[in-house]
Amino acid sequence: MGGMAEHNQLIDAVNIRTAIRSFDDEPIDDDTARQLDMTLAPLNLLGDLHLQLVRNRPQVFAEANASGHLRNAANYLAVVGPKNDAEAKERAGFYAERAVLAATLRGLGTLWVAGSWDRAEAARHCHIRNGEELYLAVVIGHPEHHVERLAKSYEELAEFQRTHRPTKSFEQFTAGMSDEAREAAPAWFKAGVEAAMKAPSAMNRQPVTFTYNADDDTAAAHIDPSAGDEHWALNDLGIAKLHFQIGAGQGQWAWGDGGLFLHK
Numbered sequence: 127m128g129g130m131a132e133h134n135q136l137i138d139a140v141n142i143r144t145a146i147r148s149f150d151d152e153p154i155d156d157d158t159a160r161q162l163d164m165t166l167a168p169l170n171l172l173g174d175l176h177l178q179l180v181r182n183r184p185q186v187f188a189e190a191n192a193s194g195h196l197r198n199a200a201n202y203l204a205v206v207g208p209k210n211d212a213e214a215k216e217r218a219g220f221y222a223e224r225a226v227l228a229a230t231l232r233g234l235g236t237l238w239v240a241g242s243w244d245r246a247e248a249a250r251h252c253h254i255r256n257g258e259e260l261y262l263a264v265v266i267g268h269p270e271h272h273v274e275r276l277a278k279s280y281e282e283l284a285e286f287q288r289t290h291r292p293t294k295s296f297e298q299f300t301a302g303m304s305d306e307a308r309e310a311a312p313a314w315f316k317a318g319v320e321a322a323m324k325a326p327s328a329m330n331r332q333p334v335t336f337t338y339n340a341d342d343d344t345a346a347a348h349i350d351p352s353a354g355d356e357h358w359a360l361n362d363l364g365i366a367k368l369h370f371q372i373g374a375g376q377g378q379w380a381w382g383d384g385g386l387f388l389h390k
């Protein structure tokens with residue numbers, strides 16, 4: 127089986143990405159860093175964000191590396207954006223997850239972190255302008271045993287993704303819909319929800335649900351307050367919307383809780 131060569135689309139990245147907590151002790155080289163920086167530049171323009179790649183700062187993860195929760199975590203995407211701006215937090219989830227999927231296609235491992243880092247130390251090594259704040263980080267690096275890992279087939283990685291953690295069911299993800307409405311929903315909606323089910327979320331709480339509205343052929347995304355994800359719900363809403371959009375194919379979201387997706 128030929129590795130990942132024929133699987134270079136964003137949907138392929140959705141289907142194989144998992145949180146990676148153990149990394150090889152090997153730096154991100156200059157060429158890879160340049161390519162990641164080139165990915166971030168348009169995302170920052172589109173999202174009015176200030177995402178930055180920071181390399182070789184293991185001190186940001188000293189505690190988590192020492193406890194064994196993480197291994198060799200040393201590089202991160204600093205998720206920086208406008209201060210006190212709910213919509214920017216959602217955009218940060220959306221566009222930083224886009225960078226996560228690009229990194230996944232390059233064979234890199236990623237982990238969103240809200241807790242397993244030293245925020246103050248991380249802030250020292252990135253650029254936070256006036257009126258901005260550091261929301262979160264995404265650890266990035268070569269996954270442990272990455273040479274062997276690169277030889278794995280797409281199917282093997284996708285099987286691991288499907289089985290490595292519990293997920294809320296399709297019915298739970300579409301809790302606002304009747305069985306009949308689910309049955310009648312178009313294939314793009316189902317594919318969108320399935321991609322969202324594979325998205326990362328804080329503590330795997332999966333706080334976002336989707337509904338399909340047959341009257342105007344739109345989908346809507348909602349934050350489920352009962353998921354108990356009050357701190358990171360907007361970030362996770364942005365992540366889930368990106369995954370949905372990739373699964374659904376062409377289309378565009380409006381921002382916000384309850385925002386609509388227009389399929390094209």
Ligand SMILES: Cc1cc2nc3c(=O)[nH]c(=O)nc-3n(C[C@H](O)[C@H](O)[C@H](O)COP(=O)(O)O)c2cc1C
Nearest residue numbers: 144145238239240241242325326327328329330358
């Ligand atoms: C906003 C956010 C914050 C997270 N914070 C942490 C963290 O501090 N430590 C950690 O080990 N995992 C963290 N995670 C990773 C989640 O636990 C993980 O994405 C989730 O369990 C789903 O697993 P998966 O990413 O393999 O699909 C975070 C994820 C998100 C989206």
